[in-house]
Amino acid sequence: MISSKKWVQLSASAALLATIVLPQAALAAGQAAVPTAAAAPASKQGNSASAEWTSFVKQQYGIQLAGSVTREQFGAALAKVVAINSSITEKDAASKGFLSAGTKALTVNEAVGAAVKAADLKELASTYSEQKTAEALKKAGIAYAKGGALSLANAQELAVAIDTGLALPAQLKEGKAGAVSAELAYQLLGKVAEFGGHYKNFLGTVSEDGIYGKLAQAWHESQIIKAGELQELVDNALKQNLITGYNLKDATFDPHFDPERTITYGHSDIVHAIQLIGLLRSEGIDAKVQFEPKTSAFIYLKEWGEPVQTEDYQVVQIDNGNYIAYAKEYDLSFEFSSVEEKKQFQPLILKYAKKNEEDATGLLKGSWWQPLYHSRTELADYPVITNNLLKQGRFVVQSFSLNDQSAKVVAGFKKLDDKIQVETYQFWVDQPFYNYLLGDYK
Incomplete structure (x- = not known):
């Protein structure tokens, strides 16, 4: 021995x-x-949460965004994150229909809805009653009424995004139907990665x-x-x-x-x-x-x-x-x-x-x-x-x-x-x- x-x-x-x-x-x-x-990133770690999401997505996926993000840019970025995390091709990821095609400007509501689908929260969103949806949206200062401008499906997506932390109420309140900033896009992409178990x-x-x-x-x-x-x-x-x-x-x-x-x-x-x-x-x-x-x-x-x-x-x-x-x-x-x-x-x-x-x-x-x-x-x-x-x-x-x-x-x-x-x-x-x-x- x-x-x-x-x-x-x-x-x-x-x-x-x-x-x-x-x-x-x-x-x-x-x-x-x-x-x-x-x-999720903690503020006491030095950088703000938004800077953490931005840094993470850039490093892990090589995605570069700036200014107002277009529909094409966000759709491609979302497909890339999903493809890498799921070991499928970007073409297959893009075909899942997270974001509708078109030439009109991408809105915050659309981007959040696409992220909800990519994060596999669609079925959870569909369980939200109209009352539960309306209560969640109040946190973001968004009024929901049946037959209004906001469809029930999109309202449910926004509601589940708020309740799960995929998007912050303040972001939806400020953005509403406005353009999608690079900062918000990076956060949504990072959250999709997190929900799939691929964040830090x-x-x-x-x-x-x-x-x-x-x-x-x-x-x-x-x-x-x-x-x-x-x-x-x-x-x-x-x-x-x-x-x-x-x-x-x-x-x-x-x-x-x-x-x-x-x-x-x-x-x-x-x-x-x-x-x-x-x-x-x-x-x-x-x-x-x-x-x-x-x-x-x-x-x-x-x-x-x-x-x-x-x-x-x-x-x-x-x-x-x-x-x-x-x-x-x-x-x-x-x-x-x-x-x-x-x-x-x-x-x-x-x-x-x-x-x-x-x-x-x-x-x-x-x-x-x-x-x-x-x-x-x-x-x-x-x-x-x-x-x-x-x-x-x-x-x-x-x-x-x-x-x-x-x-x-x-x-x-x-x-x-x-x-x-x-x-x-x-x-x-x-x-x-x-x-x-x-x-x-x-």
């Missing part, structure tokens, strides 16, 4: 080995080291009292991820030494955060995560928090001793006597209220969660020699590396590498399956982890 001291060190190293593709010098150093619920996905915020329990519960509910054929392929890559490790994630936990304000932090100890939340809170830093289950896989050498298996750490022996180890881990994604608060994250990690000596004190529990956190947008003092991804259904395989090693990783995957699609992109990572890629395992 492997000794308890070595086991602690091995567990702390698992995510690093499983995430990266190392050049030969770094691989040798790494092996030597081993034995030793979506809610997060447990809560650093500042809320219940975040610690939510985080612990999410960890206990997660388990080692298995991904069928996709995992078989990357396990073969491990067996053939084409890669040294990978991590496996479930895309349904993707937070859909604003990359400009987001940092993702990886670890394997849930107490470390809880203490990290407490650290941020004690420093007056707030952020949305998403827990993303992750499984890391790497080669466990037979000379390290017989591995200890648990529900959270499993091994499978391969032909050469070594093992593939699978470790339950997590990523925490933080969406800060501003880029400035995002920049405050690294100094705290380097001071309180970066191990620099064997018996260091004053650190969070389970602090690593090489903390692992990264950003999709540029940050000062963060080096650039490459993420090499494979996707199949809801599952994503990631293998990080130095930029000049990425082509070898892609070639390795292609060697196993020449039809496999490998996505690569560069991103910004903390300096200690980058040093690890270069062979500095301390």
Whole structure:
């Protein structure tokens, strides 16, 4: 059996080995080291709700609107959101008739009605009696009378939009039959995404009292991820030494955060995560928090001793006597209220969660020699590396590498399956982890 001291060190190293593709010098150093619920935007998060919706729709769907939105623009945008969220073509989404065709100017009432249909609220709207409809519309200062200018169907749509929060009464009161602003269009599009379960996905915020329990519960509910054929392929890559490790994630936990304000932090100890939340809170830093289950896989050498298996750490022996180890881990994604608060994250990690000596004190529990956190947008003092991804259904395989090693990783995957699609992109990572890629395992 492997000794308890070595086991602690091995567990702390698992995510690093499983995430990266190392050049030969770094691989040798790494092996030597081993034995030793979506809610609407909250105003306190920094940006106004309208700015949040605008930012989200632009980033997630690439939709650009300005001024008064035309019928054609809104219809196309609505079809794009529905198509992406439903995995159908935009042509098929457009054919669902959310918005009637025509050349006349698009009104607020029409836009809201179309959004109600796209958000799958049509049947709920049809349950509204005339009295219930009229009562709801009063909140927006809209008078409804049978046989009036406003049809019952459209009145029901507006009423259900008010009651469900898809549109605010003030927006309907101000807009009534007027033109649709880009701000309102972005909100309606974002709400359609939210009702379909495709808006920002997060447990809560650093500042809320219940975040610690939510985080612990999410960890206990997660388990080692298995991904069928996709995992078989990357396990073969491990067996053939084409890669040294990978991590496996479930895309349904993707937070859909604003990359400009987001940092993702990886670890394997849930107490470390809880203490990290407490650290941020004690420093007056707030952020949305998403827990993303992750499984890391790497080669466990037979000379390290017989591995200890648990529900959270499993091994499978391969032909050469070594093992593939699978470790339950997590990523925490933080969406800060501003880029400035995002920049405050690294100094705290380097001071309180970066191990620099064997018996260091004053650190969070389970602090690593090489903390692992990264950003999709540029940050000062963060080096650039490459993420090499494979996707199949809801599952994503990631293998990080130095930029000049990425082509070898892609070639390795292609060697196993020449039809496999490998996505690569560069991103910004903390300096200690980058040093690890270069062979500095301390």
